[in-house]
Amino acid sequence: MFFFFFVNTGKGRNSSVIAIAVVVPITVIFILLVAVFIFWAKKKRRTYETEPLAEDRDDITTAGSLQFDFKAIEAATDNFSETNKLGQGGFGQVYKGTFPSGIQVAVKRLSKTSGQGEREFENEVVVVAKLQHRNLVRLLGFCLEGEEKILIYEFVPNKSLDYFLFDSTMQNQLDWKIRYTIIKGIARGILYLHQDSRLTIIHRDLKAGNILLDADMNPKVADFGMARIFGMDQKEANTKRIVGTYGYMSPEYAMYGQFSMKSDVYSFGVLVLEIISGKKNSSLYQMDGSAGNLVTYTWRLWSNGSQLELMDASFRDNYQTDEVTRCIHIALLCVQEEAEDRPTMSDIVQMLTTSSIALTLPRPPGFFFRSKHEQVGVDPSMDTFATGSVDKASITRVSPR
Numbered sequence: 001m002f003f004f005f006f007v008n009t010g011k012g013r014n015s016s017v018i019a020i021a022v023v024v025p026i027t028v029i030f031i032l033l034v035a036v037f038i039f040w041a042k043k044k045r046r047t048y049e050t051e052p053l054a055e056d057r058d059d060i061t062t063a064g065s066l067q068f069d070f071k072a073i074e075a076a077t078d079n080f081s082e083t084n085k086l087g088q089g090g091f092g093q094v095y096k097g098t099f100p101s102g103i104q105v106a107v108k109r110l111s112k113t114s115g116q117g118e119r120e121f122e123n124e125v126v127v128v129a130k131l132q133h134r135n136l137v138r139l140l141g142f143c144l145e146g147e148e149k150i151l152i153y154e155f156v157p158n159k160s161l162d163y164f165l166f167d168s169t170m171q172n173q174l175d176w177k178i179r180y181t182i183i184k185g186i187a188r189g190i191l192y193l194h195q196d197s198r199l200t201i202i203h204r205d206l207k208a209g210n211i212l213l214d215a216d217m218n219p220k221v222a223d224f225g226m227a228r229i230f231g232m233d234q235k236e237a238n239t240k241r242i243v244g245t246y247g248y249m250s251p252e253y254a255m256y257g258q259f260s261m262k263s264d265v266y267s268f269g270v271l272v273l274e275i276i277s278g279k280k281n282s283s284l285y286q287m288d289g290s291a292g293n294l295v296t297y298t299w300r301l302w303s304n305g306s307q308l309e310l311m312d313a314s315f316r317d318n319y320q321t322d323e324v325t326r327c328i329h330i331a332l333l334c335v336q337e338e339a340e341d342r343p344t345m346s347d348i349v350q351m352l353t354t355s356s357i358a359l360t361l362p363r364p365p366g367f368f369f370r371s372k373h374e375q376v377g378v379d380p381s382m383d384t385f386a387t388g389s390v391d392k393a394s395i396t397r398v399s400p401r
Contacts, residue, residue: 066129066141068152073097073143077107086159091225096155104155105140112147121149128224131197135189137212137222153222157215160222161275162208171278171312176319178217179275183327184352185219186211190268191345193221194261202228202259205244206267208274228259247282247293251366252339262339265348266366269334272327273298278312295335295365302332302362326355332362 076097077084086094092111098104110121121144128139143150161182164170174182186206193201204226212220226244244253250266252258270281273294279285281294292300301307307328308321330351336342341363343351351357 066125066139068141068143068150070143070145070148070150072099073107073150073152076105080107080109091223097152106137106153106155108151108153110149110151125151128227130199131193131201131224133189133192133197134218135185135220136192137220156212156220156222158213158217160209161211161213161219164213165208165274165278166280172314174217174314176315176324180323180327182211182213182217182219183272183275184349186221186268186271187345187349187352189219189221190264191349193227194264194345199229200261202261203264203267204228204253204259205248206264206271207245207248208271209245211271247280250339251337258339260339261344262342265334265342265345266339268345268348269331269342270295272331272334273310276312276324276327276331277310278314298328298332299365302328322355326351326359329359329362332365333359335365336363337366338363 074080076099077095080093080095084095084097086096086106088094092109095107095109096104097107121142125139125142132138137156138154139151140154141152143152158164164174190203190206193203201224203221203224205223206221210221210223212222214220246254248267248270250259250263253263253266274281277294277298279294283294284291285294285297287297287300298307298310301309307325310328311319311324330343330348333341333343334348351359
């Protein structure tokens with residue numbers, strides 16, 4: 001609002017001069033105040049673009065508060081130096097970043113050939129930012145400048161599960177008690193994605209390499225680059241572009257492109273068997289003169305009543321027989337060939353936490369490598385089994401990461 005002050009000098013011309021002399025300075029001052037306010041507001045907003053939010057502020061609600069400045073990320077990673085490199089995959093590279101405040105982050109710099117478009121990338125950011133669970137890696141922000149597409153996640157110090165699980169020199173750091181906690185933590189994280197969050201999310205790439213371990217060895221499900229959101233009443237979807245990791249894919253997804261919550265359940269089952277055994281599902285294992293993957297090997301041990309032979313030798317005698325046996329049983333229920341036969345993640349969490357819940361007998365798994373003389377069933381009292389799949393999925397259709 002402008003105020004005009006007129007001084008009665010007796011001359012109209014002098015009155016106009018005085019009015020202008022008063023109005024012009026006030027206008028200039030007002031414009032300067034507005035400019036200072038805008039500059040201050042931008043500067044204040046800039047602190048959220050060049051530094052992650054404080055750790056006690058996990059209620060991110062807008063994508064704007066997630067935006068990071070590329071130069072700030074570049075400085076935090078020492079210009080993406082090799083010494084800060086944590087890992088590399090088909091999606092790009094991951095670097096450790098440290099901001100001036102001391103906050104450490106994991107910086108995922110997507111390669112230009114990652115296949116993610118700008119709109120898809122932004123949608124992923126907005127979705128993942130709303131996921132808040134102790135068993136999910138927390139997204140702190142993103143950067144989208146020119147051809148640069150970068151995701152900023154919380155830094156998890158103990159690397160990924162596969163770093164410990166498949167290294168004979170590291171396996172003994174994961175005793176049965178820790179592994180059992182990891183299994184239950186992963187189950188809770190996936191349950192949150194499927195049922196307890198505001199959205200129904202199918203991860204589609206559950207594997208040991210996508211499970212990170214914090215300072216206390218608690219698991220955090222990571223990497224939502226392949227995740228898909230389902231509508232309220234949607235049960236499954238189809239795709240011609242099959243993505244994920246060979247060995248963890250359910251039969252219906254690998255061969256026909258059909259995926260659902262039960263696809264994640266299958267991957268979880270494979271993951272549980274790997275956690276118990278310390279072996280990769282993708283490797284071949286000999287038993288009774290025939291070879292098979294870890295799922296097939298476990299099924300044969302189960303059929304012979306010798307399932308405890310699956311256990312990692314590093315356990316020695318430090319384990320609970322009933323816990324290990326129950327986890328193997330649950331895993332076999334998860335990897336059954338028919339999706340409808342597999343339990344939901346809600347069922348699985350209850351099975352893991354309540355030992356009094358009776359478990360049904362598992363049917364043969366998907367991708368079951370059956371020898372020429374092998375029977376399909378293991379118990380005459382059981383229902384007729386569906387024929388086990390032969391692993392004929394074309395790996396050329398798969399986009400391994």
